[in-house]
Structure formats: structure tokens, C-alpha cells
Amino acid sequence: AQSVAQPEDQVNVAEGNPLTVKCTYSVSGNPYLFWYVQYPNRGLQFLLKYITGDNLVKGSYGFEAEFNKSQTSFHLKKPSALVSDSALYFCAVRDVNTNAGKSTFGDGTTLTVKP
Amino acid sequence: DGGITQSPKYLFRKEGQNVTLSCEQNLNHDAMYWYRQDPGQGLRLIYYSQIVNDFQKGDIAEGYSVSREKKESFPLTVTSAQKNPTAFYLCASSIRRGEETQYFGPGTRLLVL
Numbered sequence: 001a002q003s004v005a006q007p008e009d010q011v012n013v014a015e016g017n018p019l020t021v022k023c024t025y026s027v028s029g030n031p032y033l034f035w036y037v038q039y040p041n042r043g044l045q046f047l048l049k050y051i052t053g054d055n056l057v058k059g060s061y062g063f064e065a066e067f068n069k070s071q072t073s074f075h076l077k078k079p080s081a082l083v084s085d086s087a088l089y090f091c092a093v094r095d096v097n098t099n100a101g102k103s104t105f106g107d108g109t110t111l112t113v114k115p
Numbered sequence: 116d117g118g119i120t121q122s123p124k125y126l127f128r129k130e131g132q133n134v135t136l137s138c139e140q141n142l143n144h145d146a147m148y149w150y151r152q153d154p155g156q157g158l159r160l161i162y163y164s165q166i167v168n169d170f171q172k173g174d175i176a177e178g179y180s181v182s183r184e185k186k187e188s189f190p191l192t193v194t195s196a197q198k199n200p201t202a203f204y205l206c207a208s209s210i211r212r213g214e215e216t217q218y219f220g221p222g223t224r225l226l227v228l
Contacts (some may be wrong), residue, residue, distance in 0.1 A: 009155070032215055043119075043205055043219030044158075090157065094215050102148070102173065103215055107157035 002027045004093045006106035013081045013113055021076040021089050021109045029097030033074040035065055038088040038108075047089075050074060061085070081113045118142040121206050121220035128193065128200060129228050136191045136223045138206035144218070145211050147189035151175060152203040152222075161204075164189055193225065201227050 036044040048059025055067040094103040119140045150158040160173030164183040178197025207217040
């Protein structure tokens, strides 16, 4: 079985400050990990993913995430937040060793960046 | 949202009525997915299909049905058996089973009259 947890429903940061959105996962094998962003009444947009290789993954709009196998975490980070980063963020996991072909999504974290 | 279209944007269902949500993609992707999004519950997988003429139930398939007669199309029918259909429905596709980056459509909001 695979699962993912986003422990914070909401994250508030001031513009220009660094931001972190947390994600932890559980899989029986090795994980594929993803971050997506959703703006109001829109579909999700892909931000970045970890498949293999370097634990630090860089993605769109200046976001990055670090895969930490020992802590089973994949936190999303950005050095300097923008008001336009305010949105709903989803972490997703898929167990590499399964053939089910489906990902499990977290419940989402609402990021609010205040000017 | 480019490459995947969903229609209509808003859909109203009467009690006891079946309704069908459309999802079309021109990305030549093999796999397609349907999710339901409720406030505070994230995305829940309804059905997915990894190849034409084949599909599998997701976590909340009861009250829903799908078909995959063409690679580019994956319509979802919300049947009268689905007692709480009000939600935001998202369709997604991915290039193949191993490459699981999913590309999402703009969504359909279903409301019950």
C-alpha cells in the first residue's frame, strides 16, 4: 500500500521569505514523488518530480524539493515567496514496484503569501 | 491545462439522472484517469485506464462508470447510484504507465438540482 501525508492544511508566509510545504510518504518499495499546484477552479499543474538520482530536484517557478529517504519526506521549498505563489499544493506518491499505475495524492496544503 | 479538455465546465444533475462528463486529450497519452475533488479531501481516484479498451476501478468507483473506446477519449458517467455526486471532477493523462507525470484538464463542477 502507498500513502502520502501533508501535515499542514495551511501555510502562511510573507512575501520575500522562504517557504516550505511538507510532505511525507509511505511505500513498500521505492517511490516516485510529485508536487502539483492548483489555482482556484482550475486543474492541477505539474511542478516537479523525483524519480531517481540527485535528491534535490528543481522545478518550475523557482520551486525545489528534497527527497529524504531516511525521513520518508519530500518537502517543497522556495527561497523567496511571491504573492502569486498563493495556491493549493498537492504532493503525490507512486510505488515504483507496483504495476497498478496509479498515484496517491495528499489532501493538499493551502499556501498564502502575504505582501 | 493544454492538451486535455473537459466539458462541460458546469453540469447540473437532477435526482435519478445519469450524466456524462467528457474528457479528451490530444497528447497521444496511453493512460487516463478520473479524480473526484472534495474540499479538504484532496483527490480521490475513481477510475483509470492504461490502454484502449481496458480500465480499472480506483478507490471510489461505486456509482460511476467509464469507457475507453478511443485512445484520446475517456468519458465518465455519474449514475443515479451515486448518492452524493456534487464535487469537482478532474481528468488527467500520462504518457505511459512508468512515466507518471500527470497532465490535468480544467475540471467539471457537478451540482445536483
